[in-house]
Amino acid sequence: MKVYNTLTKQKEEFVPLRDGEVRMYVCGPTVYDYTHLGHARTYIAFDVIRRYLEHKGYTVLMVMNFTDIDDKIIRRANETGEDPNELAEKFMHFFLEDMEALKVKPADVYPRVTEHIKDIIEFVKKLEEKGYAYEALDGVYFEVRKFKDYGKLSKVNLEEIVAGARVEPGEGKKNPEDFALWKKAKPGEPKWESPWGEGRPGWHIECSTMSTKYLGEQFDIHGGGNDLIFPHHENEIAQTEACTGKEWVKYWLHTGFVMVKGEKMSKSLGNFVTIRELLERYSPEVIRFFVLQRHYRSPLDYTEEGIQHAKNNLERLYNTIENIRIALEKAEIPFKWNKEEFELYEAIRKAKEKFYEAMDDDFNMAEAMKPIFEVANAVNKYLAEVEKPKESVLRKALEFFQMVGEIFGLFEEYFKESKEESKEKELIELLIQIRAELRKQKNYALADEIRAKLREMGIQLEDTPQGTIWKRIKV
Amino acid sequence: MKVYNTLTKQKEEFVPLRDGEVRMYVCGPTVYDYTHLGHARTYIAFDVIRRYLEHKGYTVLMVMNFTDIDDKIIRRANETGEDPNELAEKFMHFFLEDMEALKVKPADVYPRVTEHIKDIIEFVKKLEEKGYAYEALDGVYFEVRKFKDYGKLSKVNLEEIVAGARVEPGEGKKNPEDFALWKKAKPGEPKWESPWGEGRPGWHIECSTMSTKYLGEQFDIHGGGNDLIFPHHENEIAQTEACTGKEWVKYWLHTGFVMVKGEKMSKSLGNFVTIRELLERYSPEVIRFFVLQRHYRSPLDYTEEGIQHAKNNLERLYNTIENIRIALEKAEIPFKWNKEEFELYEAIRKAKEKFYEAMDDDFNMAEAMKPIFEVANAVNKYLAEVEKPKESVLRKALEFFQMVGEIFGLFEEYFKESKEESKEKELIELLIQIRAELRKQKNYALADEIRAKLREMGIQLEDTPQGTIWKRIKV
Numbered sequence: 001m002k003v004y005n006t007l008t009k010q011k012e013e014f015v016p017l018r019d020g021e022v023r024m025y026v027c028g029p030t031v032y033d034y035t036h037l038g039h040a041r042t043y044i045a046f047d048v049i050r051r052y053l054e055h056k057g058y059t060v061l062m063v064m065n066f067t068d069i070d071d072k073i074i075r076r077a078n079e080t081g082e083d084p085n086e087l088a089e090k091f092m093h094f095f096l097e098d099m100e101a102l103k104v105k106p107a108d109v110y111p112r113v114t115e116h117i118k119d120i121i122e123f124v125k126k127l128e129e130k131g132y133a134y135e136a137l138d139g140v141y142f143e144v145r146k147f148k149d150y151g152k153l154s155k156v157n158l159e160e161i162v163a164g165a166r167v168e169p170g171e172g173k174k175n176p177e178d179f180a181l182w183k184k185a186k187p188g189e190p191k192w193e194s195p196w197g198e199g200r201p202g203w204h205i206e207c208s209t210m211s212t213k214y215l216g217e218q219f220d221i222h223g224g225g226n227d228l229i230f231p232h233h234e235n236e237i238a239q240t241e242a243c244t245g246k247e248w249v250k251y252w253l254h255t256g257f258v259m260v261k262g263e264k265m266s267k268s269l270g271n272f273v274t275i276r277e278l279l280e281r282y283s284p285e286v287i288r289f290f291v292l293q294r295h296y297r298s299p300l301d302y303t304e305e306g307i308q309h310a311k312n313n314l315e316r317l318y319n320t321i322e323n324i325r326i327a328l329e330k331a332e333i334p335f336k337w338n339k340e341e342f343e344l345y346e347a348i349r350k351a352k353e354k355f356y357e358a359m360d361d362d363f364n365m366a367e368a369m370k371p372i373f374e375v376a377n378a379v380n381k382y383l384a385e386v387e388k389p390k391e392s393v394l395r396k397a398l399e400f401f402q403m404v405g406e407i408f409g410l411f412e413e414y415f416k417e418s419k420e421e422s423k424e425k426e427l428i429e430l431l432i433q434i435r436a437e438l439r440k441q442k443n444y445a446l447a448d449e450i451r452a453k454l455r456e457m458g459i460q461l462e463d464t465p466q467g468t469i470w471k472r473i474k475v
Numbered sequence: 476m477k478v479y480n481t482l483t484k485q486k487e488e489f490v491p492l493r494d495g496e497v498r499m500y501v502c503g504p505t506v507y508d509y510t511h512l513g514h515a516r517t518y519i520a521f522d523v524i525r526r527y528l529e530h531k532g533y534t535v536l537m538v539m540n541f542t543d544i545d546d547k548i549i550r551r552a553n554e555t556g557e558d559p560n561e562l563a564e565k566f567m568h569f570f571l572e573d574m575e576a577l578k579v580k581p582a583d584v585y586p587r588v589t590e591h592i593k594d595i596i597e598f599v600k601k602l603e604e605k606g607y608a609y610e611a612l613d614g615v616y617f618e619v620r621k622f623k624d625y626g627k628l629s630k631v632n633l634e635e636i637v638a639g640a641r642v643e644p645g646e647g648k649k650n651p652e653d654f655a656l657w658k659k660a661k662p663g664e665p666k667w668e669s670p671w672g673e674g675r676p677g678w679h680i681e682c683s684t685m686s687t688k689y690l691g692e693q694f695d696i697h698g699g700g701n702d703l704i705f706p707h708h709e710n711e712i713a714q715t716e717a718c719t720g721k722e723w724v725k726y727w728l729h730t731g732f733v734m735v736k737g738e739k740m741s742k743s744l745g746n747f748v749t750i751r752e753l754l755e756r757y758s759p760e761v762i763r764f765f766v767l768q769r770h771y772r773s774p775l776d777y778t779e780e781g782i783q784h785a786k787n788n789l790e791r792l793y794n795t796i797e798n799i800r801i802a803l804e805k806a807e808i809p810f811k812w813n814k815e816e817f818e819l820y821e822a823i824r825k826a827k828e829k830f831y832e833a834m835d836d837d838f839n840m841a842e843a844m845k846p847i848f849e850v851a852n853a854v855n856k857y858l859a860e861v862e863k864p865k866e867s868v869l870r871k872a873l874e875f876f877q878m879v880g881e882i883f884g885l886f887e888e889y890f891k892e893s894k895e896e897s898k899e900k901e902l903i904e905l906l907i908q909i910r911a912e913l914r915k916q917k918n919y920a921l922a923d924e925i926r927a928k929l930r931e932m933g934i935q936l937e938d939t940p941q942g943t944i945w946k947r948i949k950v
Binding site (some may be wrong): 019020055056059066096109110111112115334335336337345349353356393396423424427430433434437441449450454458 | 583867
């Protein structure tokens with residue numbers, strides 16, 4: 001398996017630091033507003049990367065932070081008159097809801113800055129001790145020029161960025177390129193005690209602190225959107241490697257922008273569409289499918305036609321899966337295979353190989369889509385040609401769709417139990433309710449019939465003082 | 476991954492002939508009686524081998540034959556007065572039922588001898604043309620001494636077996652060690668036309684013919700019980716390699732016997748227990764679990780205590796999974812991990828590695844059981860220690876059980892949708908029935924309530940002249 005490493009600007013063989021495990025960190029959101037498609041694209045891409053690694057048998061330890069205290073949050077809270085903590089809390093939960101709606105598997109740890117202030121202070125103290133950090137009037141700064149490898153990820157040239165003023169402002173810093181590790185509190189701002197007085201962490205330091213806390217001083221993958229390469233990830237490297245003296249992250253992975261009419265989708269340009277808005281018009285799987293049709297590193301054009309096109313394509317696949325399900329009901333035990341079965345089998349076998357080849361080549365999801373349609377075509381051809389389809393080849397096709405569905409987060413309706421199960425509960429509750437109503441109406445015959453029939457299905461009703469409850473029994 | 480190859484008597488690196496695909500053939504049953512635990516052990520073992528290979532990402536093409544015409548079938552049919560074809564048909568379906576009950580994944584092709592007579596005749600003709608076969612009074616024979624490699628699998632010594640008379644009888648054969656490819660029909664026996672007059676195939680030739688028909692002249696795995704090594708598999712090799720001139724099967728895998736008080740469980744000794752009998756007392760998963768606790772190549776002692784022990788152990792795992800499910804309902808979003816979460820995560824990570832190591836070492840299922848219990852212990856310890864468990868580590872544990880469950884064919888109740896779905900349909904049907912009854916009783920209010928509540932759940936009822944039907948709608 002090969003992955004493109006932003007650090008080396010080439011595809012490299014993927015060999016995790018520990019056998020059988022991949023430790024990955026993806027920069028999470030600053031929770032001050034709704035998630036838009038630009039963010040979702042990044043999280044869906046890393047979700048598929050994570051699912052694919054899990055599919056390959058790796059234990060994946062996935063950490064994503066929440067920046068729940070930050071300039072942007074304070075500014076927004078001031079605008080709306082809310083408490084910054086409450087604002088952050090609210091948008092953090094909206095984010096989690098959006099991710100759940102989009103079927104992005106939850107991270108193993110979602111460290112919040114506000115719950116890791118102590119760890120961050122420790123980290124800054126170490127940098128100070130090692131001579132990389134200094135205290136100024138308004139905070140503690142990282143002295144960029146002391147870290148010799150600065151620029152190794154983004155290949156920025158310090159002189160140029162200083163000249164171009166692409167640096168954070170700060171009252172007391174020695175050099176324009178230095179960045180804040182700790183910001184001393186201004187009146188009314190949320191603040192924590194520290195050796196440098198009351199204040200709060202700078203932005204970059206949280207990721208160095210929390211990633212190494214959960215993933216160790218060296219780990220496999222660090223990811224995020226392209227726009228984080230500089231300065232965020234560059235600064236993270238400087239902080240972490242200065243602190244530990246070790247090479248930090250093995251593979252840096254970055255996602256491309258979502259583009260709207262040639263411009264990056266972003267809060268500041270106001271050309272964004274939130275996940276909530278999109279979900280009113282399209283299903284989560286349509287959104288995933290739309291995103292996955294482009295390579296995760298390439299820009300993705302957001303247009304209505306594009307997403308409609310994705311919807312149509314996805315529906316073709318749904319129809320194929322539905323056709324398989326229907327055909328399976330009348331399918332035969334395969335006592336013999338004819339030419340048609342061999343052909344379908346070969347189509348599936350080759351498609352599976354192509355799928356793996358594409359995914360093994362820097363998670364090329366766009367390329368991996370193609371064999372899915374090849375299987376769909378082969379299945380539909382088979383079903384058109386054959387009067388009595390054979391169970392085994394149909395089942396192989398279904399397993400293929402299930403496999404790619406699990407990796408891409410698609411076709412859930414066809415393979416997942418969760419929804420069915422919750423509907424089962426709802427249906428039982430409805431029957432209990434109808435039975436209670438019948439008993440009130442003194443229609444005991446029908447009420448008892450409901451109870452008896454449910455019992456036959458292995459569902460026992462019990463009338464308790466708190467109402468009727470049910471449990472499963474063996475029948 | 477390493478597998479023990481009976482052919483070379485050592486563990487070898489497993490490298491399939493075609494990238495990404497494993498073609499395997501497992502000798503199926505002669506269908507003249509019920510399946511007993513001795514057979515089931517073999518089929519469960521190969522089922523797990525196949526599932527593991529699929530888990531590893533291979534496309535597995537699995538073929539298992541049905542010997543549906545044979546001396547044993549004819550003899551049994553004569554005893555019971557049944558038609559041999561009907562007898563075979565009946566026990567073939569019983570076998571398929573037993574395998575389904577035991578959750579053995581169906582083969583991709585189940586070639587039946589009686590549907591491949593033409594192919595078999597072609598194969599015998601080729602052997603005749605190449606000088607390996609000759610016609611005698613009572614049939615066509617394979618001339619063993621002409622095949623120089625005879626004995627390479629079983630390491631038998633021809634002189635010894637001839638002296639020991641471990642050979643099939645036959646009227647016209649030139650040498651005692653020769654075996655029948657085609658048996659001329661005796662009066663009243665089932666028969667087919669052939670260049671050698673009416674008759675039927677010998678036993679061994681079917682496997683050579685049908686395996687190469689579906690898997691090609693060279694394929695990866697050929698398996699079966701230990702007792703098939705000689706003469707069956709030895710003869711298969713002789714026939715096939717004589718015919719094609721190529722090395723045939725890359726890896727030969729054989730399962731150990733099921734033992735009862737020191738003797739092999741077998742039809743002839745009458746010390747067998749059928750799958751049907753066992754299934755009356757134990758669940759399919761208990762039987763699988765019992766079988767999988769021993770290495771597939773080792774003898775497996777069948778005792779009541781042994782199977783009861785397996786049942787208890789399996790129930791411990793069920794309880795753990797149930798505990799996880801219950802704990803998940805009150806589990807917290809992991810904004811932070813403490814010592815306990817790290818410990819549980821590490822236990823799962825290491826267990827997963829051990830599981831893979833064991834399975835990669837000649838499918839050592841017995842060894843692979845151990846880490847499953849390690850995870851169970853770690854989970855129970857975690858749940859005892861922690862007041863507010865974190866969702867992510869519990870979900871990782873659950874995913875681990877699901878993964879090993881899919882490979883071993885266990886824990887289906889906890890992870891599979893199929894049963895839930897059929898119950899959903901039953902529940903809807905019951906509601907439709909109650910509604911019809913209510914309408915008869917002119918209780919339209921309650922009848923309409925059922926319809927309205929179902930609609931809210933996305934289930935629309937439609938009254939047609941043929942009765943009420945239902946379909947899913949978007950809500």
